[in-house]
Amino acid sequence: MPRIQLVVVQPTPFCNIDCRYCYLPDRGNKAVVADATLANLFSEVFQSGWAADGLTIVWHAGEPLVLPIDFYRRAFALIDRLKPPELILAHAFQTNGTLIDDAWCRFFQEQRVGVGVSIDGPRRLHDLNRVTRGGRGTFDKTLAGIRALRRNNVPFHVISVLSAESLAAPREMFEFYRAEGIEQVCFNVEESEGGHVSRAFAQAGIADSYYRFLREFWRLAAAAPGAFSFIREIDEATRLVVRPEEAVYFNQMVEPFAILSMDWSGNVATFSPELLGLKNAEYGDFIIGNVNRDRLLDMADRPALHRMLADIGAGVELCRQGCQYFSVCGGGEPVNKLSENGCFASAETTYCRMTKMRATDLVLDLLDEIGERLDPAAPDRAAARPQPSQHALATGGGG
């Protein structure tokens, strides 16, 4: 039986800003999801019996705060009426932060909403890409939103998209977060998705730049105990590497219905949420149904879903057979395989070289360096220890 762990709802495709790396194709559209569409979605989710306890509902894929607070009061109440009483769920917003004010903060507190703010670091780096439709930087407004969250004691994390420029500036990023009291940090890389072709991915050695960024950021954070409570890429990589055999890795991205994404009109997709909104004739634009017409249980039988599942499964199998990092990845992310390799039934991507392989390499290197301190004379490691001039740039999985 499928287990729905995450529902991503697009309340509106509209975004009040126009980031240069955004892949969302319809972000000028001011349509708003209807109450009836929300009711249909959550009736189906809850009646299916597939909703996992701890279900998270993320309002995203357009700027969620362009809609009024009352829209969410109504939506949350509707969902609460429909849900089984024993089911625990949480709401979360991923926002550009530019519209956060004291009223939103009161709502976040009242509803205990999880808040993620997208900010790419200090002004110099943020305003490279995160701009208005007129091309002006959004740093001041985003930072004002973050300061409102702090002023109102609303816990939040930030997500920073790393560009080629910010990958070269780990200390500047670190100092910015510290100066602004930002304690929970997530790094995404500027990747090729949908219509966006990553400038960072085009650079030679980008995966190793990511390694160096992460290592230096980690070093700085370790030297400032208490400054950060969460650095996603570091915490994740450490826990994925240093875990017991019994802890099986589960890759939601390749499991049908583990993630359910719905656009404002009721169209539903699964696997990587970014697929919803992209065009693709072979897979019917990745849409497996519409909650205003279809039952969720029937969507499981849709030919488009089965074609995707077969091809994604073939891609996972290629990873399982050929990649040394499979145990910490579980077969990668379908949207990146499609965007970079042209098909789901493929393996390694630049995205996984950066975010999975190099992050894992970093943890392994640090573990081995601890091992060398504990046992400096071990002949097996002394022989294998690479010298700076001998470092071969790692090219990824295999071998």
Added chain:
Amino acid sequence: MSLPQRYLKIVAELAASGALGAVVLLGATPPAVANTEPAAAQPNAAAREPVGERLAAIRAAVSAAARSETTSDMGVPDRLRLAWGNWHNGGWGGGWGVGIGGPWGNFGFGLPWNNWNNWRNGWHNWRNFWHNW
């Protein structure tokens, strides 16, 4: 020294710090090659044993550590046996979670969405999937 033995010693060192301390300990590790500046650091992992073998050896070491709480596993250093409770019950969310659909399954996509509820104990943590955002 075999890979599992090597990693048992390393895991013992980490476990002594507790889960959160381990992350700090790793981050504070100076580069093994003295003249490697952080900005010039390159991944060494590919230059050693195959990554898959090393990852499996680490997991075996962690499992041995976990077993050592209730058994007298002769392969586990005393230091690790003593420290394990600190690690296991400390910051890793009150246990590892096992199997598909278990709490571990949520880990790979951890974002502290649930900021209000001491997320480290919750495992209801989701990453933001919308990468360029």
